[in-house]
Amino acid sequence: MTGRLFHDYTFGDEERVRLDRDGHLMYPGLLTDEAQSRLIEALRHVIAEGKHAVKGHEPQRFSAEFDDYLESLIAHPQMLALVRAVLGEEIRWDHCVSLVRPKGSPAMGWHSHEYSEDDASLGFIRIFFYISGFGADDGGLKVIPGSHLYRDKTIRAKDDGDMRAGWMAGKTHPATGEPLAIEHLDAPTGSVIIMWTHAAHGVVARKPDSTTRYCVVYAYRNPGRPSAARWITDAYEKKEIPGAQALLPLY
Numbered sequence: 194m195t196g197r198l199f200h201d202y203t204f205g206d207e208e209r210v211r212l213d214r215d216g217h218l219m220y221p222g223l224l225t226d227e228a229q230s231r232l233i234e235a236l237r238h239v240i241a242e243g244k245h246a247v248k249g250h251e252p253q254r255f256s257a258e259f260d261d262y263l264e265s266l267i268a269h270p271q272m273l274a275l276v277r278a279v280l281g282e283e284i285r286w287d288h289c290v291s292l293v294r295p296k297g298s299p300a301m302g303w304h305s306h307e308y309s310e311d312d313a314s315l316g317f318i319r320i321f322f323y324i325s326g327f328g329a330d331d332g333g334l335k336v337i338p339g340s341h342l343y344r345d346k347t348i349r350a351k352d353d354g355d356m357r358a359g360w361m362a363g364k365t366h367p368a369t370g371e372p373l374a375i376e377h378l379d380a381p382t383g384s385v386i387i388m389w390t391h392a393a394h395g396v397v398a399r400k401p402d403s404t405t406r407y408c409v410v411y412a413y414r415n416p417g418r419p420s421a422a423r424w425i426t427d428a429y430e431k432k433e434i435p436g437a438q439a440l441l442p443l444y
C-alpha cells in the first residue's frame with residue numbers, strides 16, 4: 194500500500210485565484226518524508242533503467258512505466274483529489290517524466306507547452322514534485338506570471354534577455370494590466386508546484402558544486418483534444434493499474 198503523499202493543505206478560493214492569476218502555485222514542503230525518500234529511490238531506479246534505454250520508450254520520459262512506486266502515484270487518492278480540485282471531475286493522466294538534474298546541469302531555455310489552444314475550457318496542468326527543492330540561482334524554475342493567459346504554445350527564448358526583448362516585450366498581464374515580469378522561484382525541500390501548461394517557464398543551471406536536483410512531473414488534463422506530450426505506450430494503456438483505468442484513454 195502506497196502511503197501518504199502530501200501533508201495537509203488547502204486548495205480553496207484563494208489558491209484558485211493565485212493559480213489562475215499567476216499560472217502556477219507552490220506548496221512549499223508538501224511532500225511527506227516517506228514520499229520524498231521513496232521518490233528519490235524511484236528516480237534513481239529510473240536512471241539505472243535508462244542505461245539500457247530503447248529509443249522511443251525512454252525511462253526518463255515514460256517514468257511511471259518503469260517504476261512501481263511512480264506508477265502507484267498516477268491514481269493515488271491524494272493526487273487525484275488535488276487534480277480534481279483544479280480541473281474538475283473529468284480528467285485524464287497525460288505523462289510522468291523524470292526531471293533529475295545533476296550538479297553542473299545546464300540551464301533550460303524559456304518555453305511553453307501545448308493543449309487545446311482553441312478551447313480554453315479544457316485545462317492541462319503539470320504537477321512538479323521538487324523533492325530536493327532548488328535555489329533561485331541553482332537549478333530553479335523561473336516563470337512569468339500571467340503568461341499562461343495568452344495560451345501560446347510557441348513561447349521560446351534562450352535566456353532572460355532574449356525573453357524581455359522578444360515574446361515579453363510590451364506585453365501586459367491580461368488580468369491585472371501590469372507589465373509582464375520574470376520571477377525566479379525558490380523552493381524548499383519537498384515542494385510541489387502546480388502549473389498551467391501554457392505558462393512560460395525555464396530552468397536555471399544547477400551549480401557545478403551543488404547536489405543532484407531530484408524532480409518528477411505528473412501531468413493531467415481535461416479530455417477533449419489530442420495531446421502532443423501524452424507519453425503512454427499502447428501496451429501500458431491496456432495495463433490493469435488499480436484506480437487508473439479511466440484516466441488512461443486519450444478521450
Ligand SMILES: O=C(O)CCC(=O)C(=O)O
Pocket residue numbers: 292301333334394395396408410
Ligand atoms: O526541470 C524543471 O524544473 C522543469 C522542466 C520543464 O520545463 C518541463 O518539464 O516542462
Ligand SMILES: [Fe+2]
Pocket residue numbers: 304305306394
Ligand atoms: Fe517545460
